[in-house]
Amino acid sequence: MLRRALLLAAIAQVAAGEEAEVRIDNFTFAPDTLTVPAGTRVVWTNRDDIPHSVVDAERPPRFKSPVLDTDEAFARSFDTPGRYTYFCGLHPHMTGMVIVT
Amino acid sequence: MDTDQHGRRKILECMLWAGSGVVWTVAGGIPRSSLIGAAQAAEAGFSFAQISDSHIGFSRDPNTDTPGTLQSGLGLVKAMPAKPAFMLHTGDVSHLSKPAEFDTAEKILAGSGIDAHYVPGEHDVLAEDGTKPFIERFQRGHKQGADGGAFYSFDQGGVHFVGLNNVVDLKSGGLGNLGAAQLDWLKRDLADRTASTPIVVFSHIPLWLVYPAWGWGTEDGAQVLDMLKRFGSVTVLNGHIHQVMQKVEGNLAFHSGRSTAFPQPAPGAAPSPGPMKVDASRLKSMLGVASVSLVQGQSALAVIDTPLGA
Numbered sequence: 001m002l003r004r005a006l007l008l009a010a011i012a013q014v015a016a017g018e019e020a021e022v023r024i025d026n027f028t029f030a031p032d033t034l035t036v037p038a039g040t041r042v043v044w045t046n047r048d049d050i051p052h053s054v055v056d057a058e059r060p061p062r063f064k065s066p067v068l069d070t071d072e073a074f075a076r077s078f079d080t081p082g083r084y085t086y087f088c089g090l091h092p093h094m095t096g097m098v099i100v101t
Numbered sequence: 102m103d104t105d106q107h108g109r110r111k112i113l114e115c116m117l118w119a120g121s122g123v124v125w126t127v128a129g130g131i132p133r134s135s136l137i138g139a140a141q142a143a144e145a146g147f148s149f150a151q152i153s154d155s156h157i158g159f160s161r162d163p164n165t166d167t168p169g170t171l172q173s174g175l176g177l178v179k180a181m182p183a184k185p186a187f188m189l190h191t192g193d194v195s196h197l198s199k200p201a202e203f204d205t206a207e208k209i210l211a212g213s214g215i216d217a218h219y220v221p222g223e224h225d226v227l228a229e230d231g232t233k234p235f236i237e238r239f240q241r242g243h244k245q246g247a248d249g250g251a252f253y254s255f256d257q258g259g260v261h262f263v264g265l266n267n268v269v270d271l272k273s274g275g276l277g278n279l280g281a282a283q284l285d286w287l288k289r290d291l292a293d294r295t296a297s298t299p300i301v302v303f304s305h306i307p308l309w310l311v312y313p314a315w316g317w318g319t320e321d322g323a324q325v326l327d328m329l330k331r332f333g334s335v336t337v338l339n340g341h342i343h344q345v346m347q348k349v350e351g352n353l354a355f356h357s358g359r360s361t362a363f364p365q366p367a368p369g370a371a372p373s374p375g376p377m378k379v380d381a382s383r384l385k386s387m388l389g390v391a392s393v394s395l396v397q398g399q400s401a402l403a404v405i406d407t408p409l410g411a
Binding site for chain 1: 162196197198224227272273276313315316372373374375
C-alpha cells in the first residue's frame with residue numbers, strides 16, 4: 001500500500017519527456033486524475049481480470065485504445081496542454097482525466 | 102484436499118453456474134419463470150429459455166472452461182420437461198469479439214439444435230467494424246430495425262418479442278445506451294400492437310436502474326418503459342450482471358438472468374463488479390435456488406434478490 005502510494009506520488013511529478021502510468025484495476029483508473037507536463041507519454045496498463053479500454057470523452061475521440069485484455073497496455077503522448085477526460089468504452093462509468101500543463 | 106476431490110468440486114461448480122438458465126412459460130398471456138434444473142412438471146403452453154453471458158474466450162479464475170459450462174447449460178435446456186420453443190441469448194456471447202470465440206460459441210449453440218435469438222453485449226461489439234460480425238453470425242434471420250443497429254422484433258406464440266441493443270455508442274460517465282434512432286424504431290414497432298399483446302423485451306444491460314455506480318442500468322431505458330406501460334403484460338429480460346434479480350412494477354416484470362461463465366457480486370457487495378472468485382463451499386449454497394415466479398402487478402417496486410442458497 002505504501003509502495004503504491006509512493007509510486008503514485010512519483011507519477012504525479014514526472015518531468016517533461018518522461019513516461020507516466022495509469023493502472024486499470026477493480027474497474028477504476030488509478031490515479032483517476034493525472035497531471036503531467038506536455039510531452040509526457042502516458043501508459044495505461046490493464047491489471048484487472050476483465051477487459052477494458054481507454055476512450056477520449058470528446059466526440060469524435062482524439063484517442064481510442066483497442067480493447068485491453070489483462071496485462072495489455074496502451075500508450076499515448078500528450079503534447080498539447082489541456083484537460084483530457086477519458087472513459088472505458090466497455091464500462092463507461094469508469095472515467096479518468098489527464099491534465100497536461 | 103486431494104486432486105480428485107478438487108476436480109470433482111470444480112465440475113460441481115461448473116454445473117451450478119450452468120444450471121442458472123431460466124425457462125419461461127407463457128400461460129394466459131403471463132410469462133412465468135423457473136430456474137432450469139429445478140424439478141418441474143411439464144406445463145401446457147408456450148415456453149422459451151433465457152441464456153446469457155457465455156463469455157467464450159474467458160479462461161481465468163473462477164472458470165477456465167467457459168465452452169464446457171455453456172455446453173452444460175444447453176444440456177439442461179434440452180432436458181426440460183416442457184421443451185422450450187427457442188432460447189433468448191441476452192448477450193456477451195464472446196469475451197473479446199474474436200472470430201475464434203464467435204466460432205466456438207456458434208458451434209456449441211447451433212449444436213444444441215435449439216433455435217436462438219441474440220442481442221449483443223459490450224463484449225460482442227469490440228471488433229473494428231462494431232456490430233457487423235455479431236449481426237452476421239447471430240442475427241442473420243432478423244430484419245434489422247436500422248442498418249447495423251443490432252435490434253429487431255419478431256412474433257411467436259402470440260407474444261411480441263423485441264431484442265434491443267444498449268451496448269454501443271456509450272457516453273463517458275454514462276450507462277447503457279439505446280439512442281434516438283432505436284427509440285424511434287421501437288415507438289413505430291409497438292404502435293400497431295394491441296394492449297393485450299404480451300410483450301417480451303430483451304437486452305444485455307438492464308433497462309432498469311439496478312446499480313448506476315457500477316453502470317448497471319440504461320441511460321434512456323426509462324423511455325422504453327414509458328412506451329410499454331399501456332400493455333397488460335410486459336416482461337423485460339437482461340443479462341450483464343451475472344446474477345438473478347427480479348422486480349415487478351405495475352404491469353412490468355423485470356428479470357436478470359445469470360451467466361454460464363462466472364458469477365458477479367451483488368450490487369455494492371465488493372469493490373468492483375469483477376468476476377467472483379467463488380470457492381466450492383459458497384457455490385454449494387447456490388444449490389438452494391429452486392424457482393422464481395413473476396407476480397404481475399402485486400409487489401410495489403420490489404427487487405427480489407433470488408436467494409443463492411439456504
